[in-house]
Amino acid sequence: MSRDARVCVVGGGISGLSAIHRLLNDEHTPLAPEDVLLLEAQDYLGGRIRTDRTSSKIGKSYDLGASWFHDSLTNTVLKQCIKDGTFNVKDDGRFTDKNAKVFHNDEEKAIDLNGLRGYSVISELEKYIEHYYFEDIGMEDMSLQKIVSKYVDEFEDSLTEEQKKYVIPYIRHMESWMGLHWSDISAKYSSVDFEGRDIFNLKGFDFLVKKLLKDVPEERLIMHQQVKRIKVGENYSGRRVAVECASGLKVTCDYLVMTVPQSVLSLPSSHDYGIEWTPSLPSAVETAIQSVHFGKLGKCIFEFDNIWWDVEEDSFEILASANGPDTKQISPSEQHHDNTVPEVFSSHTTVYNLSSNNFTESNKGGALLILTSEPVTQYIESSPHLAWQYYKPALSKLSTPGASVTDPINVITSNWSQNPYIRGSYTALRVRDDPREIYLQLKREVPSSVPSYIRFAGEHTALDGNGCVHGAFCSGQEEASWILQNCK
Amino acid sequence: MSRDARVCVVGGGISGLSAIHRLLNDEHTPLAPEDVLLLEAQDYLGGRIRTDRTSSKIGKSYDLGASWFHDSLTNTVLKQCIKDGTFNVKDDGRFTDKNAKVFHNDEEKAIDLNGLRGYSVISELEKYIEHYYFEDIGMEDMSLQKIVSKYVDEFEDSLTEEQKKYVIPYIRHMESWMGLHWSDISAKYSSVDFEGRDIFNLKGFDFLVKKLLKDVPEERLIMHQQVKRIKVGENYSGRRVAVECASGLKVTCDYLVMTVPQSVLSLPSSHDYGIEWTPSLPSAVETAIQSVHFGKLGKCIFEFDNIWWDVEEDSFEILASANGPDTKQISPSEQHHDNTVPEVFSSHTTVYNLSSNNFTESNKGGALLILTSEPVTQYIESSPHLAWQYYKPALSKLSTPGASVTDPINVITSNWSQNPYIRGSYTALRVRDDPREIYLQLKREVPSSVPSYIRFAGEHTALDGNGCVHGAFCSGQEEASWILQNCK
Structure with missing residues (x-):
């Protein structure tokens, strides 16, 4: 033919x-x-771009691939869609950028990042990384994990013990941008330019x-x-x-x-x-x-028949222990053949609240969206039936006082890492x-x-x-x- | 001679x-x-640089001029002082960069800037201004006030009414950097590079x-x-x-x-x-x-024999009404000859909590430090005895539940705008x-x-x-x- x-x-x-x-x-x-x-x-x-309009048991649709208009100040596609009436920010878009509520793997209660003066520490750390390579782009690259250690060593006296433990790991939210583990992320190219707020695309x-x-x-x-x-x-x-x-x-x-x-x-x-x-x-x-x-950002959506987390929040970040065994060492991608869950939960977890009161809500239950990164993505995407077992310890921290964590009635995951025509999420720099x-x-x-x-x-x-x-x-x-x- | x-x-x-x-x-x-x-x-x-070690009635000393090491990532003077042992960050420095607790002139209760997704709006606004002149530095300059209006007009659909009222005016915190009213601040050069956390110099x-x-x-x-x-x-x-x-x-x-x-x-x-x-x-x-x-940043310190504000906070920002009469229109500098206080309080006010539990505290009372900008600086510096009358309505909002606002036992102000050899604070761009x-x-x-x-x-x-x-x-x-x- x-x-x-x-x-x-x-x-x-x-x-x-x-x-x-x-x-x-x-x-x-x-x-x-x-x-x-x-x-x-x-x-x-x-x-x-893949909008799943059929898998939900609570009447929702989910973008398993792209789901935000990024760089909204300069995003010409967004501007064109607004102009031709195919996208209306007020009706079709949601800003999901309240500061994430932060938890830590080792603690049951939320971490008060602002109380720890954490936001300025993170800004400073990001600026430190930028400076490190700004003068000489030829400087040897290293991992995000390594340059963070360098910063902590260098500014030892300007950081409290609490900041080291509960603020510094917050930088791993970058894993959820890139879909890579921080030991693989290029420090040199880790900075993400802010070009306007991200707009969550509610219409798919x-x-x-x-x-x-x-x-x-x-x-x-x-x-x-x-x-x-x-x-x-x-x-x-x-x-x-x-x-x-x-x-x-x-x-x-x-x-x-x-x-x-x-x-x-x-x-x-x-x-x-x-x-x-x-x-x-x-x-x-x-x-x-x-x-x-290519990074391996994935999505894992849990649907529940009731909402046991805080509907005021846009998102949650659950920080990993610094010293505990890390998903990197006990890489689930290497062991998923026997379908065991890594022994200790210790990866960084970014969770979006798809049932925040920011969204127009049905009364049919709620959903949490987890952004997964390598190597967890391969594990979850190859074994969606083990996803809840894997995430339950971390997600349980999100329960509000008096509410009981219930098991999900549905688990929907992306499949990008397993799809031989896609093989991951998008370009990312190791x-x-x-x-x-x-x-x-x-x-x-x-x-x-x-x-x-x-x-x-x-x-x-x-x-x-x-x-x-x-x-x-x-x-x-x-x-x-x-x-x-x-x-x- | x-x-x-x-x-x-x-x-x-x-x-x-x-x-x-x-x-x-x-x-x-x-x-x-x-x-x-x-x-x-x-x-x-x-x-x-002027450290006042004698005026306090509660045993404190105050820097009436420079009081922070700025740009701590790149500040070579700070680095030298750390190296030669004359400045020790842990003992002599304090980070004062918790997100400010925000109030608004028209409201009695604090504004939840994060709940309003305000921080990302402010970041976006700052980026908008940067972009506006980035492509073509030759673009006609305008005031910070004017470019903020432009942004709000252009992104009308991406801003809630609450954000317009309670978040946008937050940008006027820049007045407390420059010592100028936002109708005078150059939009083109309004962006302030972040080069590391500011360190409040506790030793003077x-x-x-x-x-x-x-x-x-x-x-x-x-x-x-x-x-x-x-x-x-x-x-x-x-x-x-x-x-x-x-x-x-x-x-x-x-x-x-x-x-x-x-x-x-x-x-x-x-x-x-x-x-x-x-x-x-x-x-x-x-x-x-x-x-x-030259900007006219000034300082006004109120000392009290008790503390009636929140000692957890590093700082407060009290936002001005958008529509109310503004200090600019009823410029106190023009009327200070008759010593009247402007009729309506409506300037932006930045307050540092010098009695935060972040500082080593005597039990002798507390102090609030206000950063004043033009034209309020001239008014306050020429008439310190009217300062409390001027600031009381705004500062009263800071009182914690059950605590009564008391009059200060001491008022200390800088005198930069009145000093003929100094004539203001430092270079600022109109x-x-x-x-x-x-x-x-x-x-x-x-x-x-x-x-x-x-x-x-x-x-x-x-x-x-x-x-x-x-x-x-x-x-x-x-x-x-x-x-x-x-x-x-």
């Missing part, structure tokens, strides 16, 4: 969809629907997918097509590129927009889910792709990674021997909005624009 | 003292004590003055010498510079370190406290000096000011026709630590170093 088109988009996530949407709907487009094709490996569109991020699909004929989107091989530089039935799928489908085209995740791009071509390039990608590009990693090269190479900010008609898009190619919906969306639009300017 | 020296330092504040200290104590100095002279206009040394900042004076022979410091005229470029008894004082004293020298405050430098030469330069300073330098202003020129001109980062043996120091010349002790201190050291390298 073979198909032909002027432009082929590989990947039906938000970057691929925004690319094909622009290709067909730009006011000056010379392309007709039959000129473009999109190949999606899986059985749904949206990629890491699939609205954005649906909005794009309205203007893209369904027959241009071919599902279940895992791309196995991309050939470039010879004549393929009059085209410059040939794309071969696992199904046997061959697509010839003149322009390719490659949006598969970095986690797939970085696989060896011999891998079951890897892609073989003929000729091989230049080694500078290969190296750039390998110079970042120790000694370098985020600049992949951008420079894939966005051609440096000379490249990859033919110019091979375009790359996706969150991993974005400088602004890296890892975010708007970064992915805009990267797709940019590549579409380039093709529109060059294909006339 | 006349004196002669190789180097003359004008001004005995911390920058002048650090300059003369370095000149005499640098290990390679070619200068003997008789080679240097320092002229101080007032009857004490330290300038805007005069320790730093005393430390320097130990190594400077007293006879090299001439008090009560207000400089009136500086002549440069001819031969003055074999020297290159002649300095004339109001007392009639004439000093000839080869190098001049000019450390008088910007508020004095910027006076016309005809002014009673102005300085006449012969020849005149180049117009580029004159313009640069006029392109910044709308359309530009902080770059004064640095470039006075630190000779651009070609200057001022002879190189005329050096400028003081907080107003510092890029890092502008307005701070460490900025002033280091600027004095730098000029001393330059002279040491050039006078051999």
Whole structure:
């Protein structure tokens, strides 16, 4: 079986969809629907936007992938959605940024982070890390865990024992951004720019997918097509590129927009889910792709038939013991084959209260959303039935006086780490990674021997909005624009 | 009367003292004590470091000028003092950075800023302002008050009515940094970099003055010498510079370190406290000096024989009504001649709890420290006896349940705005000011026709630590170093 088109988009996530949407709907487009094709490996569109509207037993829907508009001051996708009326901040958005109520693995009662003057300590620690690499970006990288120790050693006299125990571990909330354990997080690139409040998307991020699909004929989107091989530089039935799928489908085209995740791009071509390039990608590009990693942020949602936690709170952080055995040492990913739960609960846990009185609530019970990070994500996603056993000790701390912790009536987890087409959550930087090269190479900010008609898009190619919906969306639009300017 | 020296330092504040200290104590100095002279206009040394150890009726001492080590991550003066044992953070310093307890002029009960998701709104507002000028520093400046209105208009839908009323005015805490009313604060330069936690200096900042004076022979410091005229470029008894004082004293020298405050430098030469330069300073330098202003941060300390506020709190912010008459309109500085208190209390008030349980406490009563800004500073400093009448309505909100507000047994205020040699607090940027020129001109980062043996120091010349002790201190050291390298 073979198909032909002027432009082929590989990947039906938000970057691929925004690319094909622009290709067909730009006011000056010379392309007709039959000129473009999109190949999606899986059985749904949206990629890491995935709104689950069916699993809930209490009438809710959940975004198992992206669920916040980040960087709301500068987020052009958000601004566009507000402008065209598809997203209304007051009705469809929620700010979930009260200071988290903080607990600690070793304590039953909440930690008064403000009373401990903790917020300024955390700000100072973040600034310390920034300074450490600011003067000389060439300084040897180290883990977030290690640089935190350095700070504590250096400012020993400015920290109380209580701050060391109950405030410093709060920095591990970064694990819930990156999906990595703090012993793996690059200190050099750990700082997260604040570009405006995050807006929790209450209507489900699939609205954005649906909005794009309205203007893209369904027959241009071919599902279940895992791309196995991309050939470039010879004549393929009059085209410059040939794309071969696992199904046997061959697509010839003149322009390719490659949006598969970095986690797939970085696989060896011999891998079951890897892609073989003929000729091989230049080694500078290969190296750039390998110079970042994929985090494994996951989601675990517990539904309960009653609410036994504080509905005033937006979120909770449960800090790990500093000295206790750590999930890192007793990595559940290494032992999940025998389905045992790690002996001691000691990872950092970020919990969002999906039943806060900030949300419009049914009276049908409540839900807690846990953001999981590596290695817990693999454990939970591979064994959702063990999730409650794993989290119960930590979550029990959240119970309000007089309320009894009840077992959940439903457990819903994401599956990103187990999904062979996704393989994690999004780009995240491990120790000694370098985020600049992949951008420079894939966005051609440096000379490249990859033919110019091979375009790359996706969150991993974005400088602004890296890892975010708007970064992915805009990267797709940019590549579409380039093709529109060059294909006339 | 006349004196002669190789180097003359004008001004005995911390920058002048650090300059003369370095000149005499640098290990390679070619200068003997008789080679240097320092002229101080007032009857004490330290300038805007002024520790009052005598006024308290409850056994305390107060820094009426500088009282925090700012930027503690990068503050080299702090680091040096820790290293040489003159300052011990644990014993001599206090962190006063719990989130302030917030009140509002229109409400009796405290405002729950976190409950209103206020901290992230304030962060977003600050980021909005930063962004506004980041792309194009040439954008027309406006007041902090005006840009806040712009933000509120633009993000109308992302703000609740409560946030607009009770969170947005919190941004006026900046008035207590700058000593200016928010209708005067430059939006363009309103952002304050966080470079580590501020450390309240419990031992009194005069320790730093005393430390320097130990190594400077007293006879090299001439008090009560207000400089009136500086002549440069001819031969003055074999020297290159002649300095004339109001007392009639004439000093000839080869190098001049000019450390008088910007508020004095910027006076016309005809002014009673102005300085006449012969020849005149180049117009580029004159313009640069006029392109910044002096804030009028003041301090007002109330001592009480009992404590009726919450000793758990480090500080309080009492927010002004948005719509009520504002101190700006009924400027007390304009009416203080008849000693009336402004009709309605409506300025922003920052209060530090000098009796917090964070401090080592005598049992002799307690004290509250108010940071005042323009125009209230002039009012309070000129009429300390009216201070309680002015602040009582606001401060009464701080009383804990069951405690009665009592009148103070003592009122101590700073006098900076009334002191003709100081004329305010420190450099602050009003709308359309530009902080770059004064640095470039006075630190000779651009070609200057001022002879190189005329050096400028003081907080107003510092890029890092502008307005701070460490900025002033280091600027004095730098000029001393330059002279040491050039006078051999």
